Amino acid sequence: MAEVTWGLTTSHVPSIGAAMDRDRTEDPYWKPLFDGYRPAREWMAEHTPDVIILIYNDHANAIPLAIVPTFAVGTAARFQVADEVWGTRPVTDVIGHPALAAHLVESLVDDEFDITVAHQLEVDHGLTVPLSVYCPTPGDAWPAPVIPIVVNVIQYPQPTAARCYALGKALGRAIRSYPEHLKVAVFGTGGMSHQLAGERAGLINEEFDRMFLAKIQDDPQSLADLSREEYVREAGSEGIEMIMWLIMRGAMDDEITRIAETYHVPASNTAAALALFENRA
Amino acid sequence: MTKPEIPGTYLFGIEDSRQGFALNSFCASLTSVDDRKRFLDDEAAYLGRYELTAEQRQAVLDRDWVTMLDLGGSIFYVYKLAMVDGKSMQYLGGVFTGMTTEEFQAALEAGGRHFG
Numbered sequence: 001m002a003e004v005t006w007g008l009t010t011s012h013v014p015s016i017g018a019a020m021d022r023d024r025t026e027d028p029y030w031k032p033l034f035d036g037y038r039p040a041r042e043w044m045a046e047h048t049p050d051v052i053i054l055i056y057n058d059h060a061n062a063i064p065l066a067i068v069p070t071f072a073v074g075t076a077a078r079f080q081v082a083d084e085v086w087g088t089r090p091v092t093d094v095i096g097h098p099a100l101a102a103h104l105v106e107s108l109v110d111d112e113f114d115i116t117v118a119h120q121l122e123v124d125h126g127l128t129v130p131l132s133v134y135c136p137t138p139g140d141a142w143p144a145p146v147i148p149i150v151v152n153v154i155q156y157p158q159p160t161a162a163r164c165y166a167l168g169k170a171l172g173r174a175i176r177s178y179p180e181h182l183k184v185a186v187f188g189t190g191g192m193s194h195q196l197a198g199e200r201a202g203l204i205n206e207e208f209d210r211m212f213l214a215k216i217q218d219d220p221q222s223l224a225d226l227s228r229e230e231y232v233r234e235a236g237s238e239g240i241e242m243i244m245w246l247i248m249r250g251a252m253d254d255e256i257t258r259i260a261e262t263y264h265v266p267a268s269n270t271a272a273a274l275a276l277f278e279n280r281a
Numbered sequence: 282m283t284k285p286e287i288p289g290t291y292l293f294g295i296e297d298s299r300q301g302f303a304l305n306s307f308c309a310s311l312t313s314v315d316d317r318k319r320f321l322d323d324e325a326a327y328l329g330r331y332e333l334t335a336e337q338r339q340a341v342l343d344r345d346w347v348t349m350l351d352l353g354g355s356i357f358y359v360y361k362l363a364m365v366d367g368k369s370m371q372y373l374g375g376v377f378t379g380m381t382t383e384e385f386q387a388a389l390e391a392g393g394r395h396f397g
């Protein structure tokens with residue numbers, strides 16, 4: 001039986017990836033953020049999973065305007081890295097896990113989550129930056145195969161926070177019902193507070209972010225109870241990405257242990273955070 | 282539930298996407314190296330491939346970022362055009378807030394902008 005062994009929540013800001021790609025992580029601007037990652041990275045390097053399930057959103061790079069899936073699971077054997085105008089990140093392609101991905105789709109649909117199946121998917125910074133946050137020097141291959149779960153957060157109506165949390169719980173059931181013994185890490189990505197456009201561009205709400213970082217561990221239900229309007233008002237029009245952390249949280253046990261955490265403002269226009277949890281009381 | 286109105290904030294919705302479909306499709310095309318080059322070679326001719334309204338077309342030619350968003354542009358698509366011009370998201374942030382790029386960056390480095 002497969003099991004979730006740990007969960008990572010992290011921002012996926014493109015400039016965090018660019019700082020690594022261009023060897024800028026020791027610059028004064030970036031050093032505090034990357035120093036903050038170190039304890040989590042050391043722990044994760046000693047706890048390599050068999051599979052990563054990575055929840056993220058596409059940023060107008062691979063999912064066309066024509067059809068906007070609310071939730072999609074990537075079932076391919078390989079996912080190419082998307083060109084995002086500034087060029088393709090110099091990172092290796094992502095290897096999938098088609099057997100577990102197909103099982104997740106079957107289990108989730110049986111559980112009444114009618115998700116989209118992505119047989120082909122290019123992956124943008126939303127997926128590759130969290131992988132680099134986890135493993136900065138992967139060499140020829142990432143440490144584990146990756147199953148992408150793509151969430152629509154850029155077109156209203158986004159799924160509710162409550163639905164994301166419920167999907168996470170169904171995802172946890174789906175993982176535990178897989179017959180092969182696999183250690184699974186779940187990544188919930190995006191956030192924290194930020195707003196790119198409009199007169200409120202540059203919004204940061206540290207108080208909301210700190211509340212969210214605490215409650216994602218011990219009171220996720222209160223975060224699932226917040227409305228979309230509350231997320232956008234408090235965390236900004238792009239801060240609503242944080243609903244994706246609730247999918248990770250739902251897949252884990254009720255009681256989890258915090259291994260590491262860091263919070264830093266700014267990473268370009270965004271409050272950047274990381275929190276790492278082991279799936280045990 | 283209808284789309285909430287939050288001052289100073291775009292919440293890109295279904296009606297926005299319908300209105301901005303050609304504009305955003307044009308911006309999406311710029312992720313292709315060949316199309317980027319065709320656009321830069323002759324902007325007006327390239328825009329003719331897309332069914333933009335006259336206002337949208339003019340906003341693109343003028344790089345009127347606020348008008349593009351007001352006419353259904355999504356920030357994630359419009360940003361692709363900004364990147365073709367070598368402009369950053371901090372540059373756009375300055376445009377949206379009436380600041381220079383440097384002032385906008387300094388506001389972020391001082392902990393970001395706070396509301397309410």
Ligand SMILES: [Fe+2]
Pocket residue numbers: 012057059126190191241
């Ligand atoms: Fe994002």
